[in-house]
Amino acid sequence: MSYIRKVPNTWWLKRKPYTLFIVREITCVAVAGYCAFLLYLMYALRQGPEAYAAALGLIMSPTSYVLHVVGLLFVLYHTITWFNVTPKVFVFYVGEERVPAVVVAGAHYAGWLGVSALVAWLLLGTGTPG
Amino acid sequence: MAQTIELEIFRYRPEQESEPTLQSYEVPYNEEWVVLDAINYIKDEIDGTLSYRWSCRMGVCGSCGMMVNGVPRLTCAAFLKEYYPRKILVEPLDGFPVERDLVTDMDMFVAKLTSVSPWIIRNEGEEKPLEEGTYLQSPGELAEYKHYSMCINCMLCYAACPVFALDTNFLGPAAIAIGQRYNMDSRDQGRDQRQEVIASHDGIWHCTLVGECSTVCPKDVDPAGAIQRAKLSSTTDYFKDLLMPWGRRT
Amino acid sequence: MSLRHDIVIVGGGGAGLRAAIAIAETDPSLSVAVVSKVYPMRSHTVAAEGGAAAVVKENDSFDDHFKDTVGGSDWLADQDAVELFVETAPAEMIQLEHWGCPWSREPDGSVAVRPFGGMNIERTWFADDKTGFHMLHALYQTSLKYSPITAYNEWFATKVLVENGRCQGVAALDLMTGKVETVLAGAVIMCTGGAGKLFPFTTNGAIKTGDGMAMAYRVGVGLKDMEFIQYHPTGLPGTGILITEAARGEGGIMVNKDGYRYLQDYDLGTPLEITDPNHPVKKSMELGPRDRLSQAFIKERDKGGTIATDHGPVVYLDIRHLGKKTINKKLPFVRELAKNYAGIDPVYVPIPVRPVVHYIMGGIDTDINGATQLPGLFAAGETACVSINGANRLGSNSLTELLVFGARAGEAAAAFATANADLDVAALEAQGADEQQRIARDFINKHGGTERIATLRREMQETMEDGGGIYRTEATLRATSEKLVELRERFANLLIEDRSLTFNTELTSALELDFMLDLALAVAHSGLARTESRGSHQRTDYPQRDDANFLKHSLAFKTEDGVRIDYKDVVITKWPPEERVYGRQAN
Known part of the structure; x- marks a missing residue:
């Protein structure tokens, strides 16, 4: 049992x-x-x-x-x-070498920061746009 | 030897008791010893009735997985010095029925493994005759699935998976990783056949990404990664079928 | 009650699984039982590291593989078997590739090969340094495809059933229930692996207790060449964990306490600088055969060149010059094992090593089809002795051997079983019932004993090392034989604590020890009778090879009062014995 x-x-x-x-x-x-x-x-x-x-x-x-x-x-x-x-x-290889995790994740973080900066610029862009 | 360490071990003897108990043993402390050495010492010198599985003692046969202080470990790779002087609690792998002492049911896994068709599948008539030699497979193609092929079937990932503990119908980390291992192999053509099992409710979609399977894996197989990749490709399949029904794979 | 199959295979390692698949592919109507005391992926094939030999390179040839193997065996291999072996090897390796084995590759996608000790050219196929692991899992997973194969996992076979002069099945203990089941078949194939656990310091796993050899021996089948025990020169001290020969194949060097490449002092050639593009030179220095390297260690120890440690004397295996990248790519397991079990990173520190019992060349006497003298009983893999290994097995021949002869034994057993389908069921079932009673009486229900299993096992292992180690003499072997007789007597007074029928591992340990005590005596007597030195059998009292008297296989038979040794000629087809030379011709 x-x-x-x-x-x-x-x-x-x-x-x-x-x-x-x-x-x-x-x-x-x-x-x-x-x-x-x-x-x-x-x-x-x-x-x-x-x-x-x-x-x-x-x-x-x-x-x-x-x-x-x-x-x-x-x-x-x-x-x-x-x-x-x-x-x-997202697993990528350059030849036999796997693209390191920090690069893949880092790219996402960078993209995130970029988009956030864009949004911030649009919202807080000191009112210059005409 | 003056120094000793205490091991508290899960005992369950089905012919004698209906509920498991914990039994404590004092063994010599040797800093080169792994937990398995201490358990072997108990078996050899103190209590011949203790039952557990082991063989290679070098982390490759996959027999000696147990819960060590609540964490799934290969006991041949868990050193006493990691715990000393604290006592060590040794239990059978979580999630599995216990047959006796530290021995759990393995048939459940064999059935799951078999269900993912873990062998090279070629389309009818596309098998390469032996006389024509090996398939070509570049180092890059090999790297695609290689780490999934490192699974030693030790069951630590199952023991770490709360989804499996709550519902043993879950196909589970190792079986899915091995299924993926074949799916990603450039010599294989059987992905569609495996999808029925892998992409089912009890397959990848049962996984809620706790991620502990990959943390406890002693061979860096990364079953959590395998499952997430399978989810992605399964989702891609779904949208492809939805948007391009004429291209539906049979 | 009994279970009925066409063929029963005992053991689910490389040879057993290869045999099972061979049968399923030969005739899908035949039902195959694989009775294994562990789940097949736990079998010790899993621990093989370096690779499997088969001719693949343009500049290699069957003749080269043949010569390396026969020379390596010190001319004790049967040359018909070796010829067949080397010619079949490539197809078997390709077959395994088709079954998904992840062989390491060259940039063009072809299979990569590397050199091993005693080879004149690269011919070792490998999957990193976990070749046995990958082969076993590829075979196991592939075997799941075949519905005629039924696995009896964690069934411990205890007895070969013979009736009417024919082997017709086995009795096996189902570990989960404690019941002895009778598994009947027209043919039985033993694929139970070696018996490294006869010795205290071994690369072998706990399960390698020679069960199949002992079962065959007990029903009168001869054990061939049991005196030939292979010591692998590079085991980790303390644990005996194997550091693969591939470490040397890739260019690793062996040095003594002064950093001196001591192998050059023992007729193994002259070293080239490690920076020399021709290093490592094949069949020379570190790429000499295992027996010679292990023997050189003992001589170096006696000369005072080894390093003393808590785990006895060691030398160093240095792979630092290969660099981290190569080590990670080609020897990742070596690094993992050295880090975990020796506490050093071989990228930066040399690995302490010493010789360790690794393989038994001897085994159940079979012909080139795996057939034994007992009709219906076949054997393959380490448990068998065909013999292609003779007095010393060449590294990376064993993985290939279990494929080549596993498949052949499977096919031969299938043919035999088809022709001999009628079984003496009632008599066999009675034998099974007797076996159940024997196990209950002698073990589970036995009371009053005082000898611990572990104590007897340890004393057996120590006496085997003392008397049957790398160098032996008549005196040491005789002392060992006497000690083994004493241990056999004490075994009758075994202390049994576990009365359970559920997964009783005390019972299996006792049964394994019972088997090993038989085998140990066969090893000691075979060694005593061979008054010459050949390959791994080195008698300091008879230091020369003696072809006039001993170009023969020894055969050990179990008798009422011990062991009877007989002999059988070695098959020489094309290469009569010569001096066995390593290193010298390299200059």
Whole structure:
């Protein structure tokens, strides 16, 4: 008779990588929540200036700041996880030598920084565009 | 020898007990010893009833995987000095049914391995006759699948995988990596046949990317990478079929 | 109750799997059982590192491979077998390539080859330095394709069943249930590997206890050339882990405590500088044969040239000059093993090494088809002695041997089983029941013993090393024989602690020791009777090769009161014995 060990509900506390994994899974909720909020903002925008102003008012609250910071951290955690996976998925060889993981992941990080800089420039571009 | 180290070992004797127990042993501490040496010492000198698997003692036969202080390890490559003077807890690999003491069920893996058709598949009539010699395979083509072929079937990746622990139907890291090993081999033409198993619900899509399989792998096979690559190519297949249904592979 | 197949193969290593596939391909209607005491991928073929020999280069030839092999064997190999072996080898290697073995490649995509000791030209096919591992996994995974092959994994065969003068199956202990099952077949092929565990310091895994040899021996089959034990010159001290000969094939050098390449003092040639483009010179210095290199170590030790360590005397294998890139590419496992088990990185530090028991040239006496004297019983691989290895096996011939003769034994057994399908089922089942009773009575239910298995095993291993090591004399071998007789008596007083029927590894250890005690005595007696020095069998009291009396295979038979030694002529087809020269002609 073989013995089957039960997996305790706390299995994800047993080892740090499991805990980090579960935390990452939970971050999805935050990401989804933020998406819903963005949709709500767009909805408010469509409802007219007053509704939009009210929605913006919600954002300005201290609670909202805290939620945004937490949301940002979660999204960053998510992003870093997936960027770090990219070398596993995109495997390139130059001759027999595999392109090192740092190069593949690094390219993603560089692209991310580039896009972020572009967005920042568009949004905060000191109002010069005509 | 003055110094000793304590090993606490998972015992399960199906004919005697319905629940496993932990048994403690005091063995001489030798800093050149691996955990397997200490277990062999117990078997040889203290308690002949302890059961476990081992053979090569050089990290290539894949027999001696166990949980050492909660982490899947080849016990022939886990040195006592990594733990000394703390005590060492040795348990059978997580996720698998325990047959006795440190011996787990292996048939489950053999069935999974067989299901991915782990052999070179050639199209009907395209096998190269022996008289025509070997297939050509450039070092680059070899490098494409080589690291997946390094799997020693030690099961550490399964023991590290919470998805497998929660649902043993999961095809699992090693079997998928070996399937990929053949898919990526320039001599093979069997990917479509393997996809039915690999790209199924119990295959790659069951994986939630915990990534521990690759961390614990003693041979750097990177099964997590194999699975993510299989997901990517499977997704590509899906979109190709969707956008170009006339090109659908049969 | 019994299980019925057409052929039973005992052992799921390289030879067993190759035989199984050969049968499945020869006649898919035949059902094949592979009975193995471990899951096949655990078999010790997995640990072979350097490579497998087969002629592939334009400037190589069958004749060269033949000569290297026969010379390497000190003329004790059967030349008909060697001819067949070298001619079949390339096709077998190509076959394995078609089955997916990841052979290392040249830039143009062809298979790469490298030199090994005792070879006059590069002919070793390799998959990095994990060749056996890759071959075994390719064979195992390929074997899963064939539905006529049934695997009985973790079934420990304990007895060959003979009825009516024919081998008709085996009794095997199912480790998970503790039941002895009777597996019947028209033919049985033993592919159980070697018996390195007869010795204390060996590259062999725990499972290499010579079970198949002992089972055949017990039913009256002769064991051939058992006195020839190969010491590999480069094992890691302490653990005995193998550092492959490929390290020398790639240019590694052996030095003594003064950094001096001591092999030049032992008739192995004159060294070239490591920077010389012609280094390493084939069949010279570090690329001499294993027996000569191991013997040179002992002489160097006696001269005071070795380095004393906690694990006994060592010399150094230096591969630093190959550079990190080559080491990582061609010898990654050497680096991994040295780092893990010797605590040094060979890229920067020379590797301490000493000779270690690696292979047994002897084994079950078979013909070139793997057939033994017992109709229906076949053997292949290290457990068999065809013999292509004679008094000293050439590095990288064993992996090829298990393919060539595994396949041949499979085909021959298939033909035999087809012609001999009628079995004496009732009598065989009765034998199986007796075997179950014997195991229960002598082991599981045995009470009152006091001798620990490990103690007897250790004493056996020590006496084998003391009396049957690299150099032997009549006195040491006689002392060993007497000690073995004593150990056999003490074995009757074995202490049994485990009464369980589920995965009882104390039981399997006891059964293995039982087998090994038989084999050890056969080794010692074969060594005693051969009063000459040839290849790996070096008698200091008889230092010369004696072709007049001993150009013969010894055959050990089990008798009531010990061992009977008989002889059989060596087959010489085209190359009569000469002096065995290494290094000298290189100058």
